[in-house]
Amino acid sequence: MDYMDLVKRSIANAWRYKFLWLFGFLVVSTNGSFGQLWTDKFDRIDKHYLFNRYGDISFEPALIAMLLMAAFALFVIFWILSVLSEGALIHGISRKELGLDVNFRQCWSAGANKFFRLFGIMLLALFLVFGFLLIIALFLVPVYFLSAILGGILTVFAIPIFIVLIFTVTGIEGWAIRYAVLYDRPWLEAISEGWRLFKENIWRTVGVALSSFFTVLVIALAIGLSVLILSIPFIIIGIFSLGLALIPGLILLFIIIILSKCFCGVFSSSVWTLGFIQLTGYDKDNAENITQQPAPLIES
Numbered sequence: 001m002d003y004m005d006l007v008k009r010s011i012a013n014a015w016r017y018k019f020l021w022l023f024g025f026l027v028v029s030t031n032g033s034f035g036q037l038w039t040d041k042f043d044r045i046d047k048h049y050l051f052n053r054y055g056d057i058s059f060e061p062a063l064i065a066m067l068l069m070a071a072f073a074l075f076v077i078f079w080i081l082s083v084l085s086e087g088a089l090i091h092g093i094s095r096k097e098l099g100l101d102v103n104f105r106q107c108w109s110a111g112a113n114k115f116f117r118l119f120g121i122m123l124l125a126l127f128l129v130f131g132f133l134l135i136i137a138l139f140l141v142p143v144y145f146l147s148a149i150l151g152g153i154l155t156v157f158a159i160p161i162f163i164v165l166i167f168t169v170t171g172i173e174g175w176a177i178r179y180a181v182l183y184d185r186p187w188l189e190a191i192s193e194g195w196r197l198f199k200e201n202i203w204r205t206v207g208v209a210l211s212s213f214f215t216v217l218v219i220a221l222a223i224g225l226s227v228l229i230l231s232i233p234f235i236i237i238g239i240f241s242l243g244l245a246l247i248p249g250l251i252l253l254f255i256i257i258i259l260s261k262c263f264c265g266v267f268s269s270s271v272w273t274l275g276f277i278q279l280t281g282y283d284k285d286n287a288e289n290i291t292q293q294p295a296p297l298i299e300s
Contacts, residue, residue, distance in 0.1 A: 001278055003205050003211045010270035011215075013093055014263050017106045020092050023085035023111070023256065024265025031079060083118050087111035089269040091183045097277060098284050110181065117180040120187035121194075125173040132165055171198045171205040178276040182286065201279055206277040212268045217266075223260050227253065 014024070088111035095102040111118075136158050144151035176194025179185045185193060198205055230252065238245035276282065 001275065006208070006274055006278075007211050007215050009097075009269050009274060010212075013270040014095065014267035017092065017096055017266065018262075020089055020107065020266045021262035022104075023088045023092075023107065024267075024269065025080045025262040026085040026265070027079065027089065027269065028261040028265040029082070032237075048121045049229060074143075076266075083122055084111040084115050085265075086107075086177055086269070087114040087118050087181050088121070089266060090178055092275050093266070093270045093273045093280065094182055096276065096288060097274060098282075098287055100284065100287060105146075110113065114181050117187040117190065118177050120193060121173060121176045121180060125169045126193070128169050129166060135160065159282075167206070167209065168198070171209060173207075174272045175205070175276060178273060179221060182282055184278070187256075197276075197279060204221055206276070206278065208271060214270040215271075218263050219260070219264060223256065227256060230256075 041143075088107035091110035092107040139152055140154060140158065143154055172191065172194045174194075175197045176187075176190040179193045179197075180187060182188040183190075183193075231249065234245040234249040234252075239269050
């Protein structure tokens, strides 16, 4: 498998198929940094509440509970949309790769039709990761109370184990959701075939995962450097007028973040989808007439 070619084609796909950008944004926003909000200082709104990091903090518990519930509900909504978007991206990219016609409505329909299959696969992966984290935390916290040194040593050993678990779950999940969408497998069967594909192609899965991760990292660094360069004139303007520089600067930053998430979401899905197509031999016949036979593995 030529990983550089995989990256080049995925970058081209992410740039060419802009009708998929909404799905890419939803996928990255939920799996990435969605909901990262911060505050510096809240002035008094009325005579009852004061939020000020430089002084005493008083708040209404019911208000905080409502805000937390609203944030959780919003996260759930975005996560549901991200699951649907995963299916939409896989469907759209695979059909474009095979030279078949596809549009936004068809992608949305494909994501909605396969939603519960993908939901089951991704929810199980989420439970496995957080379940392992919880077990490790329940084990390490008491150890730290007994001996901080022993706790630190065990943590060092736990980190690579957790990384391997993350990679394994991510690899199986990545192949399983594509079996569910492209080969129309029920979610448990998709997980089984995803595990089979992962087990028989561990190093190829490593290559696909690292190709996606490091390319996104390079893109993020390039965007960060571009933002720093673009911020120079706004900093200069801000010396004379903070308001004149702050508003357009924040708008530009917001646009850059949105577009970069759209691009990276489509790119990452494309890398995994193209890798899946190469490993399983998925072709036009599969796309137009989905069979119920296990997908063949190509030794290449």
